[in-house]
Amino acid sequence: MARLAVFASGNGSNFEAIVSAIDGTGHEVCCLICDEAGARVFERAERLAVPAHHVSYGGRNREQAEAEIEAILARYRPDLIALAGFMRILTPSFVDTRRQKIVNIHPTLLPAFPGAHGLEESYRAGGSRLGITIHYVDRGVDTGPIIRQVSITRSPIEDYATIERRIHDLEHRHYPAVILSLLDQAGEE
Numbered sequence: 001m002a003r004l005a006v007f008a009s010g011n012g013s014n015f016e017a018i019v020s021a022i023d024g025t026g027h028e029v030c031c032l033i034c035d036e037a038g039a040r041v042f043e044r045a046e047r048l049a050v051p052a053h054h055v056s057y058g059g060r061n062r063e064q065a066e067a068e069i070e071a072i073l074a075r076y077r078p079d080l081i082a083l084a085g086f087m088r089i090l091t092p093s094f095v096d097t098r099r100q101k102i103v104n105i106h107p108t109l110l111p112a113f114p115g116a117h118g119l120e121e122s123y124r125a126g127g128s129r130l131g132i133t134i135h136y137v138d139r140g141v142d143t144g145p146i147i148r149q150v151s152i153t154r155s156p157i158e159d160y161a162t163i164e165r166r167i168h169d170l171e172h173r174h175y176p177a178v179i180l181s182l183l184d185q186a187g188e189e
């Protein structure tokens with residue numbers, strides 16, 4: 001049995017997919033950390049009975065916000081952290097002390113289109129291959145070692161909303177599956 005902490009900033013559809021997939025496996029989503037007060041992910045956490053914590057980044061630097069995150073994590077002692085739409089960059093020291101213990105989902109085929117607007121940018125670029133990347137988090141923005149990439153072929157008639165839905169469907173299938181296998185590994189250590 002292993003414990004997962006999820007960091008999110010907004011809607012939380014990946015968070016919900018992860019919680020549903022982990023339910024009944026013996027592993028546990030021990031907490032949600034979110035930097036945006038009022039984000040929809042808080043409603044999901046409440047409904048799914050996952051302890052949720054708001055950590056504000058407003059009016060202070062990343063180190064100060066992360067000190068609060070560290071205090072929360074010290075209580076839950078997660079084996080793995082999954083970033084799921086978390087829109088903050090973690091400090092080098094936070095990341096370096098957790099090598100291969102933090103994973104992220106990105107809605108493009110990295111290294112193409114990193115950053116906050118990757119999906120829109122990859123859609124507008126017009127290529128026929130789109131997809132998702134699940135990777136370990138390192139000091140860079142969407143640069144860490146890739147764990148799984150899944151691509152789709154887009155048809156020229158598909159609009160942005162259709163592509164976004166297809167990409168999210170892929171995320172909701174593959175991110176929980178990767179996380180489960182990492183939790184299985186962590187549980188054996």
Ligand code: GRF
Binds near residue numbers: 008010105171
């Ligand atoms: C996802 O598309 C993910 O790839 C990106 O942020 C989005 C989060 O969506 N990092 P949600 O909050 O999980 O619905």
